[in-house]
Amino acid sequence: MPEPSQNLGPHSTKKTLNTTCYGAFLVTQQAAKRMRHQGDGSILFSGASAWVKGFAISSVFAMEKFGLRGLAQALARELHPQNIHIWHFLINGGIRAEHRIERQDDGNDSRLDPDAIAECYLRFHRRHRSA
């Protein structure tokens, strides 16, 4: 949830960054090690508009997404020559999720369709390496 920076807890902030950025590093390191051996693979990250713009009362989210974008860009340039493809998706809005009240469909087309995004993810995974 958006929170003024002065209210952020040091430990919860560290925990969040550990999960988003350090966790992404750990997972991609294990995945890429195996994909190199296999000769191909795709690694996809879910990003947001906060990956390019730090919004007010959104310090932690901005750090998370900027960090993830940096990792994705560096990995893409390192691993593409080895036929491992990195995708970082800018999801510009809230994805519909029935289990979260604030993310339920309100009938005004204000939430993004998770099925449509899933289709997009799979399509990118299956793209020819030249495309």
Next chain:
Amino acid sequence: MANSVLIVGAAPGLSAALACLCTRNGMAVALAARNIKKLKAIFAETDASQHLCNASDADQVASLFAELDHTIGTPDMVVYTP
């Protein structure tokens, strides 16, 4: 083209949609999360394997992939969506 996908940080919403889509496409699906209780609905709709994993713990992540080595092998697609 059947292959496999690992979704880390899985939760209802996008992960559920992706798990269902990949299952319909004949892919082996593995879901990893710190709290796998919230994934019950996904497991009911797919035959995805479930893996308890804190992605910020190096040992747990290494164990997750070692486990997959013995089941679905190297995932062709890894989705990190914390």
